[in-house]
Amino acid sequence: MLTYTIRRLILAVPTLLFISLVIFLIVKLSPSDPTAGLPLTIPPEVREQIRQSLGVNDPVFVQYFKWLKLMVWNEPLHLIESWTGWQVGPEGPRIISYQTRSPVMDLIMQRMPQTLWVVGTSYIVGILIAVPIGVISAYRQYSIFDQVGTFISMLGFSVPTFFTGVLFIVIFAVQLGWFPSVYDTTHVVTDWDSFVVQLKQIIMPVMVLGLYNASQISRFMRASMLDNLNQDYVRTARAKGLTEKVVVLVHVLRNSMIPVVTVIALNVPSVFGGAIITEQVFKVNGIGQLLIIAIQGGDIPVVQTVSFIFAILIVLFNLLADVLYGVLDPRIRYD
Amino acid sequence: MTDSADRPNQPMQTAGATPAGAAPVMELEAYRPPRNQWWDVWDQFKSHKGAMVGLGFFVFALLFVYVGPLIWTIDPTYIDIRARNSGPSMAHPMGADQLGRDTLARMMTGGRTSIAVGLTAMLLSLVLGTLIGVLAGYFKKLDGPLMRTTDLFLALPLLPLLLVIIMLFRDQLRAAFGPEGGIFVLIVVVIGITSWMQTARVVRGDVLALKEREFVLAARSIGTPSSRMILRHILPNVMSPIMVSATLGIANAIITESALSFLGLGFPSDFPTWGRLLFDATDWLQQNPERVIWPGLAISLTVLSVNYIGDGLRDALDPRIRGR
Numbered sequence: 001m002l003t004y005t006i007r008r009l010i011l012a013v014p015t016l017l018f019i020s021l022v023i024f025l026i027v028k029l030s031p032s033d034p035t036a037g038l039p040l041t042i043p044p045e046v047r048e049q050i051r052q053s054l055g056v057n058d059p060v061f062v063q064y065f066k067w068l069k070l071m072v073w074n075e076p077l078h079l080i081e082s083w084t085g086w087q088v089g090p091e092g093p094r095i096i097s098y099q100t101r102s103p104v105m106d107l108i109m110q111r112m113p114q115t116l117w118v119v120g121t122s123y124i125v126g127i128l129i130a131v132p133i134g135v136i137s138a139y140r141q142y143s144i145f146d147q148v149g150t151f152i153s154m155l156g157f158s159v160p161t162f163f164t165g166v167l168f169i170v171i172f173a174v175q176l177g178w179f180p181s182v183y184d185t186t187h188v189v190t191d192w193d194s195f196v197v198q199l200k201q202i203i204m205p206v207m208v209l210g211l212y213n214a215s216q217i218s219r220f221m222r223a224s225m226l227d228n229l230n231q232d233y234v235r236t237a238r239a240k241g242l243t244e245k246v247v248v249l250v251h252v253l254r255n256s257m258i259p260v261v262t263v264i265a266l267n268v269p270s271v272f273g274g275a276i277i278t279e280q281v282f283k284v285n286g287i288g289q290l291l292i293i294a295i296q297g298g299d300i301p302v303v304q305t306v307s308f309i310f311a312i313l314i315v316l317f318n319l320l321a322d323v324l325y326g327v328l329d330p331r332i333r334y335d
Numbered sequence: 336m337t338d339s340a341d342r343p344n345q346p347m348q349t350a351g352a353t354p355a356g357a358a359p360v361m362e363l364e365a366y367r368p369p370r371n372q373w374w375d376v377w378d379q380f381k382s383h384k385g386a387m388v389g390l391g392f393f394v395f396a397l398l399f400v401y402v403g404p405l406i407w408t409i410d411p412t413y414i415d416i417r418a419r420n421s422g423p424s425m426a427h428p429m430g431a432d433q434l435g436r437d438t439l440a441r442m443m444t445g446g447r448t449s450i451a452v453g454l455t456a457m458l459l460s461l462v463l464g465t466l467i468g469v470l471a472g473y474f475k476k477l478d479g480p481l482m483r484t485t486d487l488f489l490a491l492p493l494l495p496l497l498l499v500i501i502m503l504f505r506d507q508l509r510a511a512f513g514p515e516g517g518i519f520v521l522i523v524v525v526i527g528i529t530s531w532m533q534t535a536r537v538v539r540g541d542v543l544a545l546k547e548r549e550f551v552l553a554a555r556s557i558g559t560p561s562s563r564m565i566l567r568h569i570l571p572n573v574m575s576p577i578m579v580s581a582t583l584g585i586a587n588a589i590i591t592e593s594a595l596s597f598l599g600l601g602f603p604s605d606f607p608t609w610g611r612l613l614f615d616a617t618d619w620l621q622q623n624p625e626r627v628i629w630p631g632l633a634i635s636l637t638v639l640s641v642n643y644i645g646d647g648l649r650d651a652l653d654p655r656i657r658g659r
Contacts, residue, residue, distance in 0.1 A: 018487055026500060154385075154646075158639035160590050162597045162610075163631035166617055170624040181620075273494040277594055281617075291495055292598060295502045303499055310492030318490065 005323050012315050019311040020071070024064050027300050054098070070095050071308060075105045082109065099299045107290060107302065108309070114185045115286030119275045122206040126213030127264060133214070134221020134260075138229060139248060149218065156215025161274060165208045165281035172204060179204050183284040205282045213271060220263045224256040258328045265321040269314040379651040386647020389640035396637050400446035411440040412605070420622055429629050433619060438612075442629055445607040449634070452523055452592045452608070457584035459527030464534025465577055469565055471535065472542025482539070485532050493529050497591070500525050501600050515606050522601060526588050534580040541573045575652035582645030586638045593634050609634045 038047070051057055058066075074094060080086065094103040133153075137146040173181035179200050189195050228234065229252055237247045276288030283289075287306060294302035326332050380386055419435035421427060429438035471481035501521060508517035545551060545568075554568050593610025595601040602608050604615055609630040616626035 015487060015490055019490060022491065023496070026496065027503065154642060155635075155639065158586065158642050159635040160593060160638070162594060163613065163627075163635055166613065166620070166627050167631060170620060170627060174620055174624050269492070273492065276494055277597065280598060291498070295498050295600070303495075307492050307495040307499065310495055311490060314490050314492060 001323070001326055004326065005319075008319050008322065012319060015315055016312065017068075019315075020068060020308055021064065023304055023307045023311065024067060025060070027304055028060055028063065067095070067304065071305065075103075075305075078103070079105060079109075082106075095301045095305055097294070097299055097302050099294070099297050099302070104302050104305045108287060108306065111285060111287045111290050114183075114284055115272070115275060115279070115288065118183070118202065118205050118278070118284055118286065119209065119271055121202065122209035122278075123213055123268070123271055125206055125210035127217060129210065129214040130217035131221055131260075134218040135225055135248070135253060137218070138222045138225030138256075141226065146222075150222075153215040153218050156211045157219070160277075161208050161212050162277050162281055164211065165204070165278060168204050168208060169281070181282070183282045185285055205278055205284065208281070209271070209275065209278050212274065213267070216267065217260065217264060220260050221256065224259050225252060228252045228256045258325070261328060262321040262325045265317050265324055268317045269310065272310060272313060376651045380647050383647035383650055385643040386651075389643030389647070392636060392640040393644060396446065396633070396640070397450065400443050400450055403443045404440070404447075407439055407443065409437045409440045411436060411444045411607070413437070413440075420619070422623065422625065430623065430626060432615070432626065438626065438629060441607050441612060442609070442633060445609050445612050445630065446633060448519070448602060448606065448608045449589055449592060449610070450637070452519065452526070453585045453589040455523045456526040456530070456588035456592070457581055459523060460531040460584050460588075461534060461577060461581055463527065464531035464580070465538055465570075465573075467531065468535040468538025469542055469569060469573070472539040473546065473561070473565060473569065478539075481535075485535050488529070489532050491529070494594075497525055497529060497595065498598065498600055501595060514603065518602050518606075522592055522595065526591050530584060530587055530591075534577065534584070537576045537580060538573050541576055542569055545569055545572055575648075578652065579645055579649045582641050582648060586641045586645070589634065589638055589641075 038050070042050075056063070070093065078094065095105065096102070097104050097107060100107065133149050137149040140146055169181045172178045181204075183201050183205060187194065187198055187201070189198050234247060234252060237251050238244075242251075272287075275286065276291060278284070279286045279288040280292060287309075290302065291306045293299075294306070413436065415427075415431060415435040415437070417435065419431060420433055421435075422430045424430070427437050427439065429442065431437055432441070467481050467485065471478045471485075504521060505518065508521045511517060512520055551564070551568060554564060559568075592601060592608060593613065596608050596610030597614045599614060602611050604611060607615075612630035613627055613634070616623070616630065619626055
């Protein structure tokens with residue numbers, strides 16, 4: 001298992017290098033100009049000097065390797081420094097945003113908590129809704145509960161989050177006025193009242209994303225439970241006289257969780273991707289909104305860095321899912 | 336699909352192949368005329384209620400966007416300034432927008448673009464996915480490199496990349512193909528080349544299994560060249576997973592296009608799509624909350640119906656389930 005993990009980790013390096021090259025080239029080969037957003041009164045020579053100072057006139061591969069060094073060496077060290085306080089951050093340039101002139105990693109770190117808070121809560125809520133629904137639908141297959149559950153999960157799967165989000169705003173914020181339509185990230189929880197405010201503003205984004213996640217996971221949960229319920233070991237457990245509760249919730253559930261856990265791990269990066277839209281709907285100033293603003297403003301360093309972070313997440317969670325599968329299921333041996 | 340017609344029909348003595356709700360099995364066993372297998376698929380498909388409702392709605396949506404403008408002849412760009420921001424009325428059954436343009440007419444034109452994007456992007460991703468899947472499964476030498484490429488594509492962060500590509504290359508394509516055509520080509524191509532991976536994987540798996548079957552061996556022993564082998568023997572047999580991923584592809588393409596339009600990076604507002612109409616309506620949420628409902632409902636119901644069609648097709652094309 002350990003050798004497999006190490007081998008996968010080593011294989012992830014060329015994958016990430018290739019993805020970084022693709023991201024870099026797509027952005028670089030496009031006709032966008034980093035000085036396009038500056039005032040028109042700037043004379044052409046000065047404009048040229050600005051381009052020179054940003055390093056956009058170097059050969060593409062020189063730029064790529066410079067960016068890569070910053071991305072995989074300088075920035076992680078600065079990150080460690082800001083977290084632990086150790087003086088390990090190297091001297092020299094950092095990846096600077098064109099729009100704000102501050103290091104990109106600082107921008108991302110400012111916005112990460114909001115995204116993690118909303119996305120994380122909604123994912124946990126989604127799992128908590130999905131697992132019981134999946135278990136009951138499989139146990140009572142073709143019952144009314146199963147039919148309704150399957151229909152709702154199909155609905156949650158098909159209705160895009162930007163429509164459910166807007167619909168929730170129309171119903172709960174505009175018509176009923178229960179919840180605010182904008183997620184205020186400057187809000188600090190200090191006492192019970194401010195906690196209630198926080199709860200109110202997080203309910204809608206969490207429900208929108210949670211519903212979407214729950215509909216995907218509950219389908220897997222149901223299918224996986226159905227696979228296991230007909231197995232011989234279930235009959236054996238019943239024959240031994242175990243109660244139905246123990247049979248379903250201990251024997252079957254634990255075995256059915258194996259593929260579901262890997263699906264949960266596999267879906268984490270796509271949840272981050274989907275959060276881009278939800279953040280836009282509820283005006284959460286998270287990492288997705290940073291990406292949108294950067295794309296609209298032609299802020300190439302931010303776009304490259306955020307996309308690359310998404311790519312790292314995908315590769316890491318794919319690896320995690322495969323390793324988890326091997327750890328949880330002793331029948332699977334990779335060596 | 337015409338290729339499958341000249342495939343020898345399997346003998347159908349089992350009760351499993353009887354059409355649901357047809358005459359009793361006993362009589363049919365006596366004489367059974369040879370029958371195209373696609374009729375069996377259709378019979379099984381008909382028994383899936385959700386799929387039939389889905390198919391009905393999808394046909395309705397197609398009629399709405401393609402035949403609808405012939406009946407409801409208001410020009411979607413015509414500005415009736417007195418009716419601006421108005422709710423549903425006789426003159427404008429779905430109301431009018433902030434400039435007084437008729438929402439029903441805009442829904443029809445918007446839907447035409449949305450569905451056209453969905454169908455074309457699906458076709459492109461299907462062709463790419465099938466090509467790569469068949470090549471990787473059939474030719475051993477190509478398997479490694481093609482599947483590594485597929486894995487790499489699966490690891491790309493798709494939504495950020497889509498946004499970046501569209502933002503950066505929009506102006507060039509607009510200059511080359513005109514404002515409407517440029518964006519259409521861009522969005523279709525971008526969705527197509529980022530969604531073929533699942534099809535390729537499924538098709539490759541099926542081709543690998545088919546290659547070991549006797550009829551392939553027989554065909555090879557009489558000296559069938561690879562190209563005819565693929566077109567006549569392999570492709571007709573991998574039709575079912577391809578058709579299922581086609582439905583999923585339409586749903587995926589429609590959602591992706593609306594998401595892009597919703598983020599303001601899709602079609603411009605003069606060439607509405609359902610996603611764009613929804614995006615424009617969110618600015619008027621306080622005054623006209625019902626304006627977001629129509630495009631949202633249209634996207635959701637179309638995707639839902641396509642997903643149900645896919646569900647029904649999957650059951651109908653699976654010979655183990657068919658007839659049960």
